[in-house]
Every structure is written in C-alpha cells, then in structure tokens.
Amino acid sequence: MNLLSSSLRLARIRGVEIRFHFSMLFSIPIAYFLFRPTNIRETTSAFLWLTGFVLCIFLHEVGHALAAQLAGVEVKSIVIWLLGGFTNFSRKSEKPLHNLAISAAGPLVNMLLAFLCVFGYIVLTIFLLPFYKNTQLYLWGQTFLNLFFSLAFVNMILVVFNLLPIYPLDGGNIMHSTMEMLFGSANADLLTFLISAPFLLGLIAFGIATRDYLLLISCILIGLGVGTLNRSFLFWLNLRLNYFFKRAGYYYLQGDFERAIQYYTQDIEREPQNPSNYLARAGCYLNMMQAEKAAADVERALKLNPNSALSIQLRGEIFVMEKNYAAALDLFARVQAINPKWSVPYFDRGSVLIAQKEFRAALTELDKAISLPPLFSLFFVLRSLNHFSLGNLESSHKDQDSALRLSQTDALVMTEPNLQIYEGHQDWVDDYYGRILLRNPRLLPALQGYADACRVNLEHSRALDLYTRAIAVNPREARLYLGRGKSHLALNDSENAKADFQQVINLTDKLHLKRQSEELLRTLSLTS
Numbered sequence: 070m071n072l073l074s075s076s077l078r079l080a081r082i083r084g085v086e087i088r089f090h091f092s093m094l095f096s097i098p099i100a101y102f103l104f105r106p107t108n109i110r111e112t113t114s115a116f117l118w119l120t121g122f123v124l125c126i127f128l129h130e131v132g133h134a135l136a137a138q139l140a141g142v143e144v145k146s147i148v149i150w151l152l153g154g155f156t157n158f159s160r161k162s163e164k165p166l167h168n169l170a171i172s173a174a175g176p177l178v179n180m181l182l183a184f185l186c187v188f189g190y191i192v193l194t195i196f197l198l199p200f201y202k203n204t205q206l207y208l209w210g211q212t213f214l215n216l217f218f219s220l221a222f223v224n225m226i227l228v229v230f231n232l233l234p235i236y237p238l239d240g241g242n243i244m245h246s247t248m249e250m251l252f253g254s255a256n257a258d259l260l261t262f263l264i265s266a267p268f269l270l271g272l273i274a275f276g277i278a279t280r281d282y283l284l285l286i287s288c289i290l291i292g293l294g295v296g297t298l299n300r301s302f303l304f305w306l307n308l309r310l311n312y313f314f315k316r317a318g319y320y321y322l323q324g325d326f327e328r329a330i331q332y333y334t335q336d337i338e339r340e341p342q343n344p345s346n347y348l349a350r351a352g353c354y355l356n357m358m359q360a361e362k363a364a365a366d367v368e369r370a371l372k373l374n375p376n377s378a379l380s381i382q383l384r385g386e387i388f389v390m391e392k393n394y395a396a397a398l399d400l401f402a403r404v405q406a407i408n409p410k411w412s413v414p415y416f417d418r419g420s421v422l423i424a425q426k427e428f429r430a431a432l433t434e435l436d437k438a439i440s441l442p443p444l445f446s447l448f449f450v451l452r453s454l455n456h457f458s459l460g461n462l463e464s465s466h467k468d469q470d471s472a473l474r475l476s477q478t479d480a481l482v483m484t485e486p487n488l489q490i491y492e493g494h495q496d497w498v499d500d501y502y503g504r505i506l507l508r509n510p511r512l513l514p515a516l517q518g519y520a521d522a523c524r525v526n527l528e529h530s531r532a533l534d535l536y537t538r539a540i541a542v543n544p545r546e547a548r549l550y551l552g553r554g555k556s557h558l559a560l561n562d563s564e565n566a567k568a569d570f571q572q573v574i575n576l577t578d579k580l581h582l583k584r585q586s587e588e589l590l591r592t593l594s595l596t597s
Contacts, residue, residue, distance in 0.1 A: 084143075085134055087127075090150035096123070114212045121220045123149060125182055129227060130154040132178035133171055140167035143440070153287075160444060163471060165257075169246035172239045176231050179224040186221035190214060235265045235272065317349065326353040327580035344370035344377060351383055355486050357581050360390050378407045382414060390486060394421050412441035416448050420490065423451065428458045446475035447483075450501075451490060457497040469501055481505070481514035483521060491522040498522040513542045520552055529556040547577035551586060563593050 080087040096119060104115035127149055133156040134144045143159035162168050193214055232240040241261060248257035269288060276284035311318035317332035333350040340346060347370040354363035364387050370380040385400035398421055404414040415438035422431035435452040449472035456465035472480035481502075483490065491498055502519035505512060520535035536553035543549070554569030566589070573586040 086146035088146055088148045090148055093150060110209060110212055114216060117216055118219060121216065122223055125179065125220065125224055125227065126154045128178050128182060129175040130156045132174035136171040136174035140171060159440060159442060165246040165249040169243055172242035172246065175239050176228045179227045183221045183224035183228065186217045186224065190217040190221065193217065233268060235268045236261050241265055321353060325579045326356050329353050342373060344373040344380065348379055348383060355386065356484060358485055360387050363387055376407065378404045378411065385417060389417065389421060394425060397421055410441055412438040412443060415441065416451065420451055423455055428455055431455050446472040446480040447487065450480055453501065454494055454497050457500065469504065478514045481518040483518065488521060488525050491525045495526040495528060511542050513539055516542065517549060524552055524556050529559045532556040545576060547573045547582055551582060554589065567593055
C-alpha cells in the first residue's frame with residue numbers, strides 16, 4: 070500500500086513533509102458515531118477529542134522523526150492516516166542501536182503525553198472544586214476533565230499497542246534491533262518473525278472475539294509487515310498476486326523470461342499506447358541479453374512518453390551493455406535531472422565510472438545512490454568493489470556485510486546483464502567470495518556467484534571446480550550446468566559440455582534456458 074499516493078501535503082517543517090491521507094476523512098463520521106453529540110458542548114467535546122487523538126498520533130511520529138534526524142537518518146515525510154501514522158525515512162540506519170532509539174522514541178512521546186494529560190486532569194479537578202455550584206461552568210469543566218482522562222487513556226493504549234513484540238510495530242522494531250545487536254541481522258529477521266507470528270495470531274483472535282474490525286484490518290497490514298521478515302513468504306505472496314492479476318509478472322519473477330514476453334506481447338496488443346508494457350518486455354529481453362530487441366521496445370516507449378525517466382534509464386543501461394559509456398552517462402544524467410531522488414541512475418553512473426576506472430568519481434555517485442530509495446544489495450556490492458579498488462579494505466568488507474544483510478541471494482548471484490560488473494576484478498572477487506566461503510563452504514549462492522565471476526574473468530578451471538561443488542549442493546539447478554557447460558566449452562571439452570547442456574534441457578522448464586542450451590548443442594554438433 071502506498072500511503073503517499075493519495076495524501077495531501079499540509080506543511081513542510083525542517084525539510085519533512087507533513088501529510089494527511091485521504092482516509093482521515095472517515096475519522097469525522099467515526100467520531101460522530103462514537104460521541105453522538107446533541108448540543109454545542111458535546112460537539113465541541115467530540116471535535117477536541119478527535120483533534121487531540123490526531124495530535125497524539127502526530128507527536129508520536131514526530132518522536133520517531135526527531136530521533137532519526139539525531140541519528141543522521143533523513144526523514145522524508147510524516148503521513149497521518151485512519152489507522153495511525155507513518156514516518157517515511159530515506160533509509161534505515163546501519164547501527165542497530167540507532168534503530169532501537171528511533172523505534173522507542175514514539176512510545177516515549179506517548180508516555181510523556183499520558184503523564185501531561187493526567188497532570189492536566191488533576192490540576193483541572195482542583196481548579197473546578199470551588200465552582201461546583203455553577204452548573205454550566207461545571208459541565209464544561211467536566212467536559213475537559215473527561216477529555217484529559219480519555220486522551221491519557223488513549224496514549225496508554227498507543228504505548229501498549231505499539232510496544233507489542235510484533236514487527237513492524239515499534240515493539241517489534243525494538244525487538245529486531247536488540248536481536249540484531251545480539252545475534253546478527255540474518256538471525257534477527259528469523260527470530261523476530263518467529264516471535265511476531267504467534268503474537269499476531271493472538272491479536273487477530275482478540276479482534277475476532279471483540280468484533281473489532283478496525284483492529285482486524287490493522288492485523289492484515291501488520292501481517293504483511295511481518296511477512297517482509299521472511300523473504301520466502303514475501304516472494305510467495307508476490308508470486309501468487311501476480312499469478313492471479315498479472316500473469317506476465319508471475320513468469321518474470323520466476324525467471325521464465327520467454328514466457329513472460331509472450332504475455333507482455335499480448336498486453337501490448339491489447340494496449341498499444343501503454344508504454345509500461347513495452348518497458349516490461351524490454352526488461353525481459355535485457356535479462357536474455359537480447360539488447361537489440363530491448364532497445365526497440367524502449368524506443369517505442371520513448372515515442373509514447375519522451376520524458377519517461379524509466380525509459381531513458383533503460384536506454385542508458387542498453388548503452389552500457391554495448392559499452393557505449395559516453396552515451397550512457399549522458400542519459401543517466403538526464404534521468405537524475407528528471408528525478409534527482411531516485412537511486413538507480415546514480416548507481417548506474419557509478420558502475421560506468423568504475424568500468425572507466427574513475428573510482429573517486431564513482432564513489433560519489435554510489436554514496437548518493439545508497440542515501441536514496443529504493444536501496445538494493447547490489448549497491449553495496451558495487452561500492453565494496455570500488456572501495457577495494459581504492460585500497461580501502463575495511464570499507465569494502467563493511468559494504469559486503471551490508472549487502473548480505475539486505476539479501477544474501479541478490480548480493481551473491483548476479484543476473485546475466487550484471488555479470489559484467491565482475492570483469493577485470495578477479496582480485497576483489499576472490500576477496501569477496503573467499504570471505505563468505507571461509508565461513509560457510511557449502512553456501513550455494515556463494516558457490517554459484519563465485520563460479521560465474523571466475524567464468525566471466527576467463528578463469529575456467531576454477532569455475533569448473535566451483536560449479537561442481539555447487540551442483541553437489543543442489544543437483545537440480547539448471548543454471549549451474551549451463552555455466553559449467555560454457556566453461557567446458559571454453560576449455561575445448563566438448564563431450565562434458567554436451568552432457569551439461571543436455572542436463573539443462575532435462576531439468577529446466579524455462580524456455581530461454583532450453584533454447585540457449587539447444588543452440589549451443591547445435592553449434593557443437595556442427596563443429597564436431
């Protein structure tokens with residue numbers, strides 16, 4: 070759910086946008102049905118309670134925002150919506166202690182507000198005692214007494230609810246930060262997931278028992294947040310949604326690019342004026358290393374929308390594949406001008422500058438990319454390579470660890486278009502994968518990524534050994550046989566190459582892998 074997509078900006082304070090989501094419109098009829106006011110005093114009471122409730126949520130988020138700014142994390146916006154608030158950070162702090170403090174700041178604000186409301190209740194009670202004979206004044210005083218008591222109670226509920234050990238509530242984030250300090254990031258995700266899930270089920274049971282439908286809606290959203298701790302669950306959910314609503318996206322996520330192309334082609338035939346379908350198909354062609362067809366689709370998208378940042382970005386990436394670096398840099402600069410807060414063009418400029426061995430300039434671009442959303446593990450991988458090239462081994466290792474924390478698989482196994490990152494950097498490859506395999510010699514993504522890197526750098530004998538070790542871990546992975554077959558072919562071992570290519574055909578149902586293996590087998594047959 071994109072909270073910012075339908076929200077109104079009310080103010081900008083110290084660079085932070087304050088936004089109200091359209092769902093806040095429903096708070097007015099909800100407040101009416103809760104209070105059922107019949108006169109001015111009751112109407113005023115309902116209005117003040119609603120205002121105070123929204124203010125409590127807003128100040129809760131301000132607490133998060135101030136703590137984040139003190140920790141050096143940029144805050145982009147605060148959004149208030151019907152079920153609470155949301156503080157949008159540009160990134161997550163790399164220090165668990167900072168994340169813990171940021172998460173704890175919101176509930177601490179509510180504790181302070183609860184104390185102030187209780188204090189106000191006590192002071193007003195003392196002040197009202199002499200006026201108990203003045204009925205109207207006393208009734209208005211009682212209205213404010215009830216308001217202070219109610220808001221104190223609301224703040225305590227917000228404290229208790231937010232401190233539940235369920236991710237992504239504040240309590241879950243505090244728990245995750247604590248687990249990360251004690252057991253490391255990967256283990257923190259797992260432990261937080263295992264603790265959050267039963268507490269969430271208990272909360273759902275409570276919502277059903279009390280027929281609290283707002284709580285049940287919140288539980289659904291919280292459940293999606295809990296699911297982000299488990300990448301397998303998140304991928305499964307995304308896959309299922311695409312299967313029912315966007316079949317092309319389903320096959321794309323599966324890595325079955327040729328089938329995805331078939332569905333995107335059908336989408337193009339239905340909506341020939343929709344540039345996103347051409348761009349999606351271009352992405353498939355890029356993953357199959359068919360730059361010419363990808364370029365044709367991007368050009369069609371550009372004709373439909375010449376100022377599309379994504380179209381210009383993809384055209385630049387095709388230039389990178391063709392090693393036309395000057396043209397690529399110009400296009401990436403155009404994208405930066407169109408959307409200066411998008412991380413991808415900075416990353417791509419950094420990768421081009423590394424290819425040109427301009428490591429200082431590349432570091433500036435990569436630092437900028439990592440400071441902006443969205444953030445990918447590959448950003449840290451490339452900056453690690455850059456630090457290594459500059460002789461900064463400590464920073465290189467720190468970035469490697471950051472990449473692995475974000476996504477182990479994405480950090481270790483490159484897609485086909487990204488394999489060129491490895492070219493000419495075998496010394497960094499040995500350092501990167503060597504560190505990981507020293508800790509876990511049978512880690513499949515590390516073995517596969519290391520093998521691919523060695524093959525790209527023409528270290529085919531080493532690649533063969535690594536592919537064979539990876540196949541021993543997972544003998545059903547077709548891409549390992551394809552990579553090993555290519556290395557056998559480079560070493561003129563046609564018999565073993567044929568056996569590996571045939572194994573790819575036997576194992577995979579991905580059409581582009583089958584076709585690639587069949588073409589390689591045909592080439593071998595013609596040359597033998």
